[in-house]
Structures are given as structure tokens and as C-alpha cells.
Amino acid sequence: MSALADPLLLARLQFAANISFHILFPSINMALAWVLLYFKLRGRANDGARWQAAYGTWVKVFALSFALGVVSGVTMSFQFGTNWPGYMQRVGNIAGPLLGYEVLTAFFLEATFLGVMLFGRGRVSERMHLLATVLVAVGTSLSAFWILALNSWMQTPAGYVMIDGQAHAASWWAVIFNPSFPYRLTHMLLASGLTVAFLLAGLSSYRRLRGERSTEVAATLRTGVLLAAALIPVQIFIGDLHGLNTLEHQPAKIAAMEAIWDTERGADLRLFAWPDERTRSNRFEITIPDAASLILTHHWNGELRGLNSFPDHPPVAPLFFAFRIMVGVGLLMLAVSWLAAWQTLRRGEPTALVQRGLLVMTFSGWLAVLAGWYTTEIGRQPWLVYGVLKTADAASDVPASMIALSLGLYLTLYAVLIVAYVWVLFYMARKAGTAQGTVEGV
């Protein structure tokens, strides 16, 4: 029960719970907004009925995800103050404006025009409805731009000077376009694309496996499969670049991800291991000789610094496993989507077996996104802002009992909402199927 008395641990758990819950929904909406625009544009063609139907089905998913994203995002913005007052006091001069620009340029835009997108048909012109769809997509991506600029700055701070213990911006350009930002933004946008691609493919397969024959479901299945197959190799390439960037700026994170304790040349790639912080070594290692050096330095004999050479480093085991889960899911995505794409291009749609695989992988994007975020965020510890502010120094002095109470409430609520969300998504897929059947009579 001692964990319940540690306010820092509780505050971290609360923030982790909130951010994990929150990221699920933007990671759908960032890409889904553009997919909806694609449906909308194709729906304007002569034979666009199936694409219009697809828009009608998926805009509901967008609205639901948006609502969940908004409410959990509001919660996060307050938790900066309630749980981490030291964060704003120390780096508020940097973090504040970036968050402010997110609200001003992105949040209002998407929230306002979503109303037109959802309820505007018949009240605004077709052109205006298209414009609303574009603005929501632009707003959603701008949102990602600012939030990832801030998050990247926390990982690789740049463009600031410390005066009296507070960070002051010296160059906003350098703050925003900090060294890891381009990689992180691209990696996240592609992750969102993959999350949506597998969601599209998974739910469409579900409808298809239930015997639905509509042209809408064929169209969305095809879109999901081909999008996934196209994005996954790009994502692997960008992920590799992101890794090189991290090695340059946060070598301790890489050492923990790879569970490398002592600095070595020609480091082996640990496919599996059980990192043990007490003995500072790995148990049950399965390795590929020199492969870690090859992947990370692009040389067989490249040097990788070990954890023992850093004064402090992140917890090793969670990072090691989170990273492996992300990569594992990515490789599975590659295999399944390419197989499905090959079948789709050859015979129109994937086989029933592959459709079942796609159904199982409906939420694989979420798993990879969460594992990826855990890798990057736990990998920054014990720093909140890398090299500037330790997480422990930003915590509030609110009594543990209060944090525990609110944590309990949030966790209960989030658990219920996740179940409800997934359940309603499948329910909507079933309902969309029956409605389609009667309308098209196929």
C-alpha cells in the first residue's frame, strides 16, 4: 500500500493514464480527417454513392473520437496545473505559447467546423460543406504540429536560455523546429495513418465477414488495406531516422531501449532479454551479433554507449519491452497489410482468413502508438524536460489522498469509456451494414 502514499508516483500514474487515454483519439482523428476528405472528394464523382455512404459511416466515428479526444484533452490541460505546477513555473515561457497557439489556430477551427460537417447538410452549400471538411482536417493536423513541437522540445530542448531558473525563449524558430521535431511529427502522423488504415480495414472486414455485400464496405476495405500497405514501409524508414536522431540527442534512451549495459563496439541486437536493474545485466538473452550497431549506427562495428556510462538513465525493462512491442506490431502490420494488398490487387479483396486477421488487428495501431509513446516518454525519465527539469521537481504538494481519489475516478471512467467506445464502433458497423442492405437492395 506504500504506493498509495507516494504523491509523485500517483501524479505520474494519473498523468500517464490521462495521456494514454487521450492519445487514442487524436491518433485516429488526425488521419481520419484526411480520409474523410478523400471520401468526400470521391463522393462528388458520378459513381460516388459508395464513397458518400463511407463518409456517412466514418464521420460518425470521427465525431465520437473527437468528443472523447476533446474531453480528455481538456483534462490534460488542467492537469499541467493541478499535478505539475513546477512545469509551468520553470518552462511556462516556452510551453505556454506553444499550447496557446494550438488552441488559437487549431482547436477552435476543428471544433467549430465539425458542427458544420456533422449537422450542416441542407443548411450550407455543398461547397461550404467541403470547405468545412478541409478546415477540420487542417485544424486537426495543426493541432498535432503544435503539440508535437512542445513534446519534441521537452525531449530535445533548443532555442532557450535559463535566467533565474526559468527557461526563456531566445529563438522561437529554434524552439519549434527543435532537433527531434521533424522526425517525431512525421512518425506520429504516419502512426495515425496506420491506426486509421487498420481501423478501416478491420471494421470493414468485420462487416464483410458478416456477409455484407455493399459497395461501400468493399471501398473502405480496399482503402484501408492499400493505405496500410503503402504507409508501413515509409513508417519503418522514418522510424529508423528517428532512432538515429535519438541516438544523437538522447543516447541513454537508446541504451535502455536496447538494454546495453556496457559501452560496446559491434553491439548485438537483443531480440529478447530480461533486463535486471539490480544485477545490471540481461537474463535469457537471444541476440543477433552486431545487428544493434548496424541498425543504429549503420556500421557493423559502430560504438553504442552503455547504460553504465550515464549518471542517470530511464528504467530499462519498461522501455526495452515497449520498444519491442512497437516494432513487433509494426512488422506484423507489414506482413498482414502486404499480404492483404497483394490479394486485393489480384482478386479484388482479401481472403476470408486474411479478413479475420485484419479484424483481429483492428486496434493494432493503438497498441503500436501506446508502446511508441511509452518508449519516448519513459525514455526521457528522470527528466520532464531533458536536461532542464526533473519530473520530481515539477510535482505539486497536493496530498496523496486527493490524487489517489481523483486517479481512482479517472481510471474507472476511462475503463468504462474505452469499453463503450469499442463496443459502439462495432455496433455502428453492424447497424451501417443493415441500413446499407435495405437502401441498395443488394
Add this chain to the structure above:
Amino acid sequence: MDQALPLIFMGLMGVAMLAYVVLDGFDLGVGLLLPLVDDADKDRMIASIGPFWDANETWLVLGAGILLVAFPHAHGVVLTALYLPVAFMLIGLILRGVAFDFRVKAHADHKALWNRAFVAGSALAAFAQGFMLGKYILGFAGGLWPFLFATLIGLCLMAGYALLGATWLLMKTGPALKQRAAGWARRALWGTALGLAAVSVATPLVSERIFDKWFAMPEFILLLQVPLATAVLLLVADRRLKRLCQQDLPRPWEPFACAVGLFVLAAIGLAYSLYPYLVVDRLTAWQAAAAPESLKFILVGVVITLPAIIAYTVYVYRVFWGEAGELRYE
């Protein structure tokens, strides 16, 4: 310029908070009134706020955002002092926001459950906001009396939101619901008045500085306009609502305008009392402000985007002007 920046942002924060209270106020008010009607009217009432509530809630993010952006030192003080009410407000807003969407998409058997979640979320958020206001006015004092005062303000703000919600419905729904809404609005009006009176009495009692500001002689005459105008609006709204209870009148927007007027006057009074403090008699805008270079950077954004935000917000309200249709997509 550097000296003026904290003041500019204090003003912006006040405007954002007021915009939030009025705009999300009617959304939350509609949520509070939902248990009073049958299922068909529930759908109608929720349809009347459907296209707006997402954007309305964003003003809270902007208001709290400015506190965070411009006054990082006050942000921590205020939010840690209000830790639990903030948590309850957020849980209320989460429930309200998700129930709004789930109730139309979930299985029909579950609709009643999501309706209840919508009501509970609206009530919790509204009460928590009023409670926070009460605690804030008393400078976050602890003890039984401050707690009871904050509870009273919580209940009165629920009445205030119910007033905004009911008068909003006067503009957005058909005759039958309209007359019932006028009745709800009339009762909520007196709860609102009680809250205004309670805050007006408490603020000068809490702080000698505030007392002196209001009751010094030449200013007193000028300031008297605020409570007088409030009283006039209360009476006008009440008479208008009484007649609306009996018959369908032209200009159904008048009671809503009165309600908004009440909130604006209350905000003016409160702003005058507090100025230049962000935390009553403890922390001024200048003490709490972020660095000038940060404030300038964000001010550029505000100057460019805020007019655009207001313009497209007005546009969307015009698109969905008039009686609300059925709640359906496409």
C-alpha cells in the same frame, strides 16, 4: 509595452472566461433541464445545442490556457488550491461530452443510461464551477463557512446555467416546449439573483481593499449603475417570462439577452473588485506574468486569430440560426 502586457492578457482571460460561461452555460443548462421532459423533447433539446457545444467548450480551454500561458505562477497556485473541484468538473465535462455522442450512437436500450450520464455530467460540471468561484472569491480560505458559501454559489451557478439553457430553448424550440421553458427560466432567474446577491455581499466583506474600492464616494455613484442595471434586467426578464408562460410572443430572444446581460454585469463587477489581483489580495497580474518575450509571441497569434475565431463562430451560429431541426447527421 511590457508593463501593459499582463493587463492585456488579464482582460483577454476575462473575456474568454465570460464567453465560456455564457456559451457553454446554455449547453450545461440544457443538460440540467433534460430530466424534466419526455424522450422526444430530450432529443429536441439536445439537437438545439448539437452543432455548438464542441466549440463552446473550447473557450474554457482558451481561458484556462491564457492562465497557463500568461500567468504560469498563478496557474499552479489556483489549480492546486482547487484540486478536487477541478477534478470533479473535469469528470463532469467528460461525462457530458461523451454522453452527448454515445446517446445517439449506442444501442437504443442504452440511450436512457447515456441520457442520465449527460444530466449527471452537466450538473457536476456546473456545480463544480460555481463551487470554484465561491472558493476563489474567498481567497481559497478553508473551513466550514467557506465550504458552505462555495456550495451555495455552486447551486446558484446551476440556476444561472439553467436560466441560460431555458432562455436558449425559447429561441430554439416549438410552442409547447417554449412555454414550459419560460416557466423553468422564471424559477431559475431567482436562483441566479440569489447567487449574484451572495457574491456581491461576500466580496467586500472578505477584503477591506475591495470594500474601499466600491464604497469610496465619487466612485460609488458611478458603480451603483452595475447593481441597478442588474435589478432592471432581473425585473424585465421576469415580466417577459411571465407573459411567455401564457402566450407565444414575438422576440423570443429577449429573455436570453437579459440573462447574458446579467452575466456580463456580474463579470464587470467581479473584474472591478479583483483588479489588479489574480488571486484575491495575494498575487497581482504582474507578479504572476510570464516573460515579456513569451507574451509578445502569443499576442501576435491572438491579434491575428481571435478576430478569425469570432468571425467563424458568428458564421456558424448564423448557419444554425432559428428553430433546431432533428438531431441527425447529414
